[in-house]
Amino acid sequence: MNIQQLITFLTYSEEKSYTKVALKLNYAVSTVADHIYNLEKEFGVKLISKKGKKGELTESGEILLPYIHSILREYEEAIDAVEFSKGIQGDIKIASIESIALYHLQEILYKFMKKYPNVNMSVSIQDPANFQKLLLREDIDVAIKYDLEDSISDMFDTTILFNTPVVLFCNSKHNLAKKESISKKDLKMQHFIMTQKDSPYTKLLKHILEDDDYHIPMYIDSGVLIKKIVENENVLSLLPEAMIKDDIEKNILHKLNMKELDFSVTAHAMTLKKDWQRPVVKEFLKFIKNEFDILHKTK
Known part of the structure; x- marks a missing residue:
C-alpha cells in the first residue's frame, strides 16, 4: 500500500469511474485499475462493486474511506512540517492577467520574494481563457484573474483576493x-x-x-x-x-x-484541486490573501 494508491481510491470514491480518475490524476486507466486491485489484495476484500459502467464502493470500501482521509491528511501535515522545517523553498509558476499584475501584484510579489529568498518564482501575463488548460497541464501553479462572481468548480480551488x-x-x-x-x-x-x-x-x-x-x-x-x-x-x-x-x-x-x-469584479487566485498542495503554493496563496486584506482594510 502506498500514498498514490490511497489517493487513487479516494478520487474513485468521488468520480465513480476509472476513466474520470485517470483523467483527473493523469494516469493510464490500467494504472488506476492496478492501484485499486493492489489495495483490495492488501486488505483481502473487494472495495469496489461495478454495475455496468458505474461503480460504487462496497461496504468495506465505505468503512475504509474515512481512514484514508485521515491517513492522507496526516501525510500532508507531515510533509508540511518537514518542508517548513527547511523553510519555504522550491519553484512556483504564476500566471496573471495584465491589469492585476501591473496595478496590484508588483509590490506583493517583491515582498514575497524578500521573505522567501529560496523560492524560485516565475510570473507570466496570460490570456485568462487559457488558465484552466494551463492549470490542468500543471504548466502553472496559480492563475490570478477577475470574474463577475465566485467561481465554484470540482476541478479548481479558488481564493478570493479583493473586489x-x-x-x-x-x-x-x-x-x-x-x-x-x-x-x-x-x-x-x-x-x-x-x-x-x-x-x-x-x-x-x-x-x-x-x-x-x-x-x-x-x-x-x-x-x-x-x-x-x-x-x-x-x-x-x-x-x-x-x-x-x-x-x-x-x-x-x-x-x-x-x-x-454599479458593479465590481472579483480577483481570484485559482489552483488545481489536489489532495496535497505543495507548501510553497499554499504559503503563496496565504501570503497574497493576507496582503490584499491589509491593503483593502487601510483604504
Missing part, C-alpha cells in the same frame, strides 16, 4: 465627458474598445445594454493599449478602476457616471 469597481470611461474631449451623468440612451450608436469577448467587462457591458444599439469594432487583450486608444479616439471602454485612476486625476481620461453601472 474592485468597474469604470466606464472616455477621453476628456469626448462629447459624453461634458455630461454629469449618462443613461443607456446616451450609449446608443457608441463604439467600444473591449478586452476579449468572454471577459467580465464585455459580459458586463452586454448585460447593461441588453439589446441596445452599440458597436464593438475591436477586441484587444491589453488594457494599457485600450487606454491609449481611448485617450486618442472617440471611443468608450470598461476597465477596473485601478487601471485608469491616475489618468482620470490627470484629466487624460474621464469617468462616466451611469446609474446602471
